[in-house]
Ligand code: GLN
């Protein structure tokens with residue numbers, strides 16, 4: 001029979017219970033025992049949900065108090081001395097590595113192209129590995145077993161563990177060279193799992209979707225010859241890959257992974273890898289077919305998924321195919337049942353983690369017992385697919401007509417940069433080394449409380465508007481006192497840089513409980529793009545216009561760019577993302593033009609998510625993405641006259657691998673995060689003879705510390721080694737919303753003073 005399986009389940013619980021419990025513990029409001037008990041309760045509850053849904057292969061060790069990679073760091077004792085030396089309780093050492101302890105935390109980076117962040121293993125030159133006593137995967141397997149649930153433990157494979165790591169500070173080791181030292185730890189762990197009763201283990205090697213360095217690629221053979229040859233002393237291994245295809249690494253599968261029980265591939269993201277992967281399987285190997293999307297919230301199209309699985313069964317037979325989620329369900333919200341306010345039409349299109357469990361079960365049953373066995377489910381699913389395909393929301397003729405009429409010229413500004421900048425200089429009248437901020441000013445608790453009152457209907461729209469105007473007035477006055485050159489309105493009306501826009505656009509819906517873990521205890525609640533996007537009315541003009549009216553200084557309008565609006569939402573899966581980006585771009589284009597008409601001379605379009613959308617592998621996929629992403633930005637920004645200045649902002653400054661795209665945006669001014677990076681990163685601007693203007697952040701907005709004028713001058717001096725004085729803007733790294741008012745004021749005072757000192761010198 002065809003089994004159903006799940007690669008991992010969200011950990012937070014229905015009501016973000018884990019977040020609440022960990023934060024209470026960190027804040028000293030609860031005990032370690034209480035936290036451990038809550039973790040146990042959640043694990044049991046989640047296993048139970050999966051069992052009741054009828055899932056055949058249920059994961060364990062997918063739970064983590066902070067991050068699953070950090071679990072492995074501790075499991076293998078890859079704990080930098082600066083954390084181990086305090087002799088803390090293991091749980092506290094673990095949190096210290098994740099969250100920082102006097103010194104900063106271990107680096108946290110994006111988990112592939114998801115919005116989840118993992119803690120990067122940091123190996124020292126003399127790294128030794130040691131399996132923790134009472135290893136977590138064994139402990140949690142036994143915990144489930146005791147509750148009567150047989151699970152398949154999930155562990156991160158040795159090649160990925162090392163390849164995703166780096167040399168710790170002060171070390172220069174290439175982690176993959178430590179493979180031979182790490183393998184005995186895996187052998188030991190697998191033996192302990194087997195002894196505990198685990199017949200199967202899921203071993204994740206997601207790095208197989210990357211373009212691999214030769215040494216990493218070569219590591220699979222020794223690793224899996226060893227782990228695959230343990231026979232009866234180890235469980236069977238299912239090697240899992242996700243978020244990409246493995247065709248470019250297929251010889252690894254055919255040459256190094258033949259002794260493994262099964263290979264899991266993501267057939268939602270890359271269905272076309274099916275034939276190649278099936279052909280590379282050994283004669284007894286099983287295919288774990290990831291056909292239920294672990295990354296998005298849409299109901300699975302049963303018909304299409306069943307066809308895929310049937311095709312596998314044709315080639316391999318029922319016993320060599322497993323139906324699976326494409327990846328762990330960590331990346332989708334817990335359950336749709338918590339959503340009480342969703343419109344019934346769209347609700348019927350969604351499937352969150354709990355609902356996806358039934359999906360793998362139904363698909364497996366349809367293939368095992370024939371469609372008649374699940375006919376009611378198949379019919380309901382087909383009706384739901386039909387409703388979505390034909391809904392007015394997904395088919396707005398006006399939006400489609402406008403997209404069809406988009407011309408290449410609409411992507412370009414009227415004149416090239418030299419002409420534009422001359423017009424802008426005339427229109428905006430800026431000094432050398434102009435100063436500005438990135439948009440938000442401190443979001444005080446008063447702002448949040450008042451916004452909540454308004455959302456709950458406790459104050460009227462008029463009262464709220466008055467309040468916002470007062471906030472804008474305060475921020476404008478402050479900036480005038482500080483003598484900044486290009487002012488902002490401070491964004492007090494914005495709850496979030498994507499949600500705010502989504503709420504003003506058609507095509508978006510919002511949830512109340514659909515949280516997804518981003519890192520540690522932090523969760524985000526992405527809006528969902530359900531249909532064609534358009535802008536029924538201006539979104540930000542009222543506030544910007546008010547701000548313009550109360551000052552003589554140039555005012556900058558603030559928008560979130562099309563790619564960021566898309567990337568920080570759950571996108572549609574029924575039309576290509578480039579189409580959704582273009583719809584967003586057209587809506588923003590209207591906003592940009594309206595802002596210009598309202599007297600806003602400078603307009604900033606934030607695109608912090610541009611880079612994270614980059615396909616994982618270099619090459620044509622990446623270039624295709626950059627083309628449509630850049631086009632969307634240009635379409636959103638190019639409707640203005642030459643004299644209106646377009647800025648864009650990025651929360652990073654590592655552009656090396658896609659600088660051509662950054663340059664192609666043709667923004668008049670770029671502001672980037674740079675205060676903590678090496679100023680050398682600015683060299684790309686020199687090498688490419690970048691003609692336009694740049695504001696590399698001169699201080700870190702994440703820190704409450706007020707830098708001195710001297711420090712900022714030093715930073716500017718470093719930047720001037722790479723950038724021409726006429727090119728350089730002086731601004732912070734990012735928005736100031738998380739700072740206290742006094743901190744922001746002190747920091748900006750130093751910044752303006754430093755800019756003025758340079759102005760006097762040049
Ligand atoms: N304009 C936004 C702000 O200032 C930009 C935030 C961001 O780049 N993440 O808050």
Ligand code: ZN
Pocket residue numbers: 438608649650651673733734735
């Ligand atoms: Zn930023």
